[in-house]
Amino acid sequence: MTNIEIAWIFNEIADLLELAGENFYKVLAYRKASRSLQRINAEVADLQREGRLSDVPGIGKNLRSKIEEILKTGKCTYLEELRRNVPQGMRYMLAIPGLGPSSIRLIYQKLSVETLEELEKAAKKKKIRELPGMGPKTETNILEGIKMLKSIQDCVPLGVALPLAELMVSQLTSIQGVKRAEICGEIRRGKEMVADIDLLVAATSPRDVIDIFLSHPRFKESWVSGAFQATAISLLGVKVNLKVVSPEEFAAAWFYYSSSGRHIDKLNEIAANQKYKIISKGFKSEKEKENGIIMPESEEEAYGFLGLPYIPPELREGSGEIEAAIANSIPKLITAENIRGDLHIHTNWSDGLNTIEEMAEAALKRGYEYIAITDHSRSLSVADGLSVEKLIKQFEVIKELNKKMSGFRILSGIEVDIRTDGTLDYPDEVLAMADIVVASVHSGFKQDSATINLRVQRALENPYVRILGHPSGRILGRRDPYALDLEQILETASRKGTWLEINSSPDRLDLSSYWARKAKEKGVVIAINTDAHDVSRLDDIRFGIITGRRGWLESENVINTWPLDKLLTELGGMF
Ligand SMILES: [Zn+2]
Ligand SMILES: [Zn+2]
Structure with missing residues (x-):
């Protein structure tokens, strides 16, 4: 168990406490502890061994014993108890953008709304706006959120996927040993509907990152999907793929996994003239007696190796951008x-x-x-x-x-x-x-x-x-x-x-x-x-x-x- 995993557990406890209508300060204590665990440099396990857990800001006696239990057993009985006591539908409501635990609690209390279907009905009947602190805007938010949730079948709109991807990236970045975390795939190319969220991480110990990723509280399911790869389904139903590479491999992988297959195919025609093949690690020599891989240090360097200027990810669809790059006429895209x-x-x-x-x-x-x-x-x-x-x-x-x-x-x-x-x-x-x-x-x-x-x-x-x-x-x-x-x-x-x-x-x-x-x-x-x-x-x-x-x-x-x-x-x- 690492800091970030314990931080996630505390954050989920805070959400559930808030959903259950618990004392404000108790909720706050878990949130604060969660934040400071994500920020400290030392590993919690080491601190515990050295008896220095109390040095972490916001960790008192009660939270210390929770951490000790988690480190020892890998579980938190308090969290499990809370999960049993809070209706699952309420937890799913957390997936609606802009709807926080305290609002969900209020809606549950006053209107006995426990499921997404009931929530939708209440919003349509304009019942939500009658509650203190809520208004027509909350209803619109709820209905839009539910519509988005329903529209998620094979693909999700960029507007749902991108913010979730950004949240994941910022969390992955705070894991110890992670050098860099970035979005790649269809989201980076800005496709309006995306099938998956693709994330790429450079880390010195890939296995740790994968283990932590698998335990994210906003996932319904998660599994290892290859060497240094994991896949998860978020509460919203969005598929999230994580690939972890070494820092040396990062630039090539980011370039490779951000590009469409057609883009890479066309670039491979150019690479073939130079007797190279593009793979996720870089440029593999096809020359006899040579079996090295050239690893670019940046995406610019990758294109430079092929004699091309940088091509922004949004253009990498194999629809004329390589011809434009050869003619040195890549547009200066709007920002x-x-x-x-x-x-x-x-x-x-x-x-x-x-x-x-x-x-x-x-x-x-x-x-x-x-x-x-x-x-x-x-x-x-x-x-x-x-x-x-x-x-x-x-x-x-x-x-x-x-x-x-x-x-x-x-x-x-x-x-x-x-x-x-x-x-x-x-x-x-x-x-x-x-x-x-x-x-x-x-x-x-x-x-x-x-x-x-x-x-x-x-x-x-x-x-x-x-x-x-x-x-x-x-x-x-x-x-x-x-x-x-x-x-x-x-x-x-x-x-x-x-x-x-x-x-x-x-x-x-x-x-x-x-x-x-x-x-x-x-x-x-x-x-x-x-x-x-x-x-x-x-x-x-x-x-x-x-x-x-x-x-x-x-x-x-x-x-x-x-x-x-x-x-x-x-x-x-x-x-
Ligand atoms: Zn208008
Ligand atoms: Zn209009």
Whole structure:
């Protein structure tokens, strides 16, 4: 048993105590101990042998005896007892992002909700918002979380997999003897739906890392799956693969396991000319009498060995990136630092949760120069769409707010519904009053191809429409794209100068990277927006950026990398 394993046990005890409604200080004691065990340099087993356990901050008599039991027997009877006493459904609820043990406890107590199904029902019946400290936002979170959990069959959305992978990486990094831990595989390439979480660790004693990994409390099952490899299924149902290599092998393995099979196959054609073969450890010589392996020290060195510049992981799909590398024309992919604003944001004027001011402040804190407030239009009653009067009132409020802000601009926008016949939900004279108009389809998803094409084309012909929101309408794992001919839409967008959105919401990622790349090729400019309905969702921009990178986008292809004055000129030229 190592520090991290004991830390995990204490953390789980803290969760279970909190679920059971135990004393706050008792919970805190276990959390503190868990944290300090992850931080100390010495091994707990050594400290115990030397009688120095009490030196560890936060370890009193009670916890010391727990540690002694764990070290001696490999088990913790207290944890086992707690597991028996807390309904399993409540433990699964911990997998819902943003739902902590104390909220789960409250829901259990007040509504006798014990399973995920019961929780979903309670949220749908709007029972959760009646509880102290909770609101509609908690219900939305719960329903979204459960939807995500249900959508996990063969693949999980990047938005679920990436945060879990990052958590695992930070925990693996704190294990003694671990030199480096990184994400590889499909997540590193930014695929929108991933089959597994692939993790790679460089360590001096691989077996220890594997043993610790196997006992992670957030796993339902775990097993050894090869020499220095382990696999687990998380509480969420996501498959996690761990490979452990020596520090010398790390760079080659990271390069190898982050690349698609097609990418490696194509690189192998180049390597073959030099009489080498790429394997996970490096470049294996195929020359007679030579049987060494060349181990690169970095990914850059690996590509350099083949005479190529570095290829970012998002491009490693074998779809033209090697040809681009040979021609020295690998794009300079967009990064988070390039983003200067967000052009699709909702507030509590429609179905968002925060005020205009709160959204603006949150954006300012991120270093943005501008945002566009784009609440829903009048006929979208399920989302409290704005009447014309209310919209005009909102524009006035924004005007006042802008007077108070320096170096930051709130654009008054609208997400106008494209009605089933292709007309827009406000008359032109109202649209003309907005700084920016996003047009989106929110109904009639099942229209046949000819009808929906005509519908969206018609909307794009409107001179006030600047952005087509979530163009394909897909919801990952739940709803297919509409029967829209995106090829045609790109033609029109290119002719009209309309920007197409990459909606960063992790369950949308719409446009997909495939269509983003097509858009770039056609010279259509992209807007990477979050469609945030509360301040925390502004963070979703990272998923949109990853999708853009997979679509080969550079900052010049993305409108919201432009400085405010340039953007305003562009918008102003319209009217
Ligand atoms: Zn929308
Ligand atoms: Zn929206």
